[in-house]
Amino acid sequence: MEKPAKGTVTSLSSLFPVEEVQEASKRVQDTISEHQKELDQVQNFVADNASLISLVQKLPEELHHDIMVPFGKAAFFPGRLIHTNEFLVLLGESYYAERTSKQTADLLKRRGKALESQVKSIKAVMQDLKAQASYFDATGAEVAEGLVEITEEYTEETSAEEVSKADPTNASEADNINALTEEEEFAKLMSKIDELEKEELAEESDEEDELEKEELAEESDEEDEGYSHMLSKLDELEKKELATESVSGSDEDYSSQHSFDQRHGHQLPNPTKQSKDEYPIIKELPSIQHAFPQELPKQFEGSNLQSVSEGKSPSDRSSALAKSTSAEKASVLPEVEENIEAEPQSQYKAFTGSIVEHTHNLETNPREQTIASSKSSTPQPSKPVSRFKMQRR
Amino acid sequence: MSSSTAMHRELQRELETKATDLSKLQKDIAKNHQVRKKYTIQLGENELVLKELDLLNEDANVYKLIGPVLVKQDLAEANANVRKRIDYMSAELKRLDATLQDLEEKQNSKKEAILKLQQRIQSLQAGKAKA
Incomplete structure (x- = not known):
């Protein structure tokens, strides 16, 4: 069970040698510090500019100012600043212009804006560089740890496996819960699932219309109707069972649905849906056997066996998809067949194996149950294992 | 044997x-x-100056610093001068871009040639080792 199905393992250090990563990260750090210096300089300019603006605005408030005039490098002499509203402003490129205080302040403000845009651009560049540096650092750390990259082919069966794995534990936990509330919750869940499934069907049929040829599209239309019909029937069946069954039966049923519902949002739902459709049937068998050793089983075995026969047909169907559905629709509960066929049309190659597996189990399980009424635990572990074999093949 | 060593x-x-x-070539490119x-x-500086000159009034006094002295200049003259400078510099930038591209192409071809030479030397050495 622990082994991955298919996949490759490559160590990160073979992709990114440690020295190279360190060198790259160092280089990025260097450029970052360079940009930091530049940013500091520009920000100094901004501060200088702001103080200059305030000074220029303040000077004309007085008619004259007493100041110390710099004389050479080291000497000052006292002087007086007159013409406080006349400024000779360096425009750049050794051009000067005579301006008033107000005009100078405006000019300086425009310069301040240019400086601010510079600051912004430098900050953006630095953010980029920092992101790069953090990436390099993370990669470096991962390489140093000897991390490996595992790429595994995505097989839908894993989700079905998880459902089956999750079930037994959930069922044992759910034993304590009240039967009434469970029924309500179950009904809610089922309605939710139905909605989701209908949405998916609509999407699928759209895709099929585009992808498949005309006859297939026609089939899918029929199948849509048949599928929703089947869903409602399945619901009825399950609800009927719930109503009559004791807590243990509904428990397992509910939990399997529940775990499916959780998975529903995360993964591609198609195969899961199938396993879900079939799974409760598998689960119900043992539970019923336990709860009603002798009195009731006939009624339920009738329904269960019927549904088993539904499940059985897909194996024929999936192995011979080319057959036309119309002839076989008359057979016992054809809806499941249609359901199964509607999904494979879009991507049947990915999980036909799982369908075969399920039906295989379905075929063997009920017989074991009815003949020997063996323990419920025995058929269950065989399922994941056999499925696993299918994967490894 | 001797011929191969001479070739090498x-x-x-x-x-x-x-x-x-x-x-x-790489030095040239850096320069x-x-x-x-x-x-x-x-x-960029000239463009800033031009913007400021455009904002000035017609009767504003404009000076140009030439060496240690400020020389008074006509605003229109200064404006024309700055414009000329900008034109000149954009032309120069274009020219520099063209030469830079040229240099980079040359650099790439040189790199390829060097790589080929290295491969030839390696194959020669391998042949020697076998012989």
Whole structure:
């Protein structure tokens, strides 16, 4: 069970040698510090500019100012600043212009804006560089740890496996819960699932219309109707069972649905849906056997066996998809067949194996149950294992 | 045997000359980059000046610092001068870009040639080792 199905393992250090990563990260750090210096300089300019603006605005408030005039490098002499509203402003490129205080302040403000845009651009560049540096650092750390990259082919069966794995534990936990509330919750869940499934069907049929040829599209239309019909029937069946069954039966049923519902949002739902459709049937068998050793089983075995026969047909169907559905629709509960066929049309190659597996189990399980009424635990572990074999093949 | 060693020596010499050429080219490119950077900065400054000159009143006094003295200039004249400078600098930048591209192409071809030479030398050495 622990082994991955298919996949490759490559160590990160073979992709990114440690020295190279360190060198790259160092280089990025260097450029970052360079940009930091530049940013500091520009920000100094901004501060200088702001103080200059305030000074220029303040000077004309007085008619004259007493100041110390710099004389050479080291000497000052006292002087007086007159013409406080006349400024000779360096425009750049050794051009000067005579301006008033107000005009100078405006000019300086425009310069301040240019400086601010510079600051912004430098900050953006630095953010980029920092992101790069953090990436390099993370990669470096991962390489140093000897991390490996595992790429595994995505097989839908894993989700079905998880459902089956999750079930037994959930069922044992759910034993304590009240039967009434469970029924309500179950009904809610089922309605939710139905909605989701209908949405998916609509999407699928759209895709099929585009992808498949005309006859297939026609089939899918029929199948849509048949599928929703089947869903409602399945619901009825399950609800009927719930109503009559004791807590243990509904428990397992509910939990399997529940775990499916959780998975529903995360993964591609198609195969899961199938396993879900079939799974409760598998689960119900043992539970019923336990709860009603002798009195009731006939009624339920009738329904269960019927549904088993539904499940059985897909194996024929999936192995011979080319057959036309119309002839076989008359057979016992054809809806499941249609359901199964509607999904494979879009991507049947990915999980036909799982369908075969399920039906295989379905075929063997009920017989074991009815003949020997063996323990419920025995058929269950065989399922994941056999499925696993299918994967490894 | 002697012919192969002579050939090997010749190839080595060729490689060396090519390598020096390449380093020269790279120096040129670096210089070009610096000049280009200087020009872009000056262009930015000139554009700022032009903007300010456009904002000035007609009767504003404009001076140009020539050496240690401020020389009074006509506003229109200053404006025309700055415009001329900007035109000149944009033309210069274009020219620099063209030469830079040219240099980079040359650099790439030199690199390829060097790589080929190295491969030839390696194959020669491998042949020698076998023989």
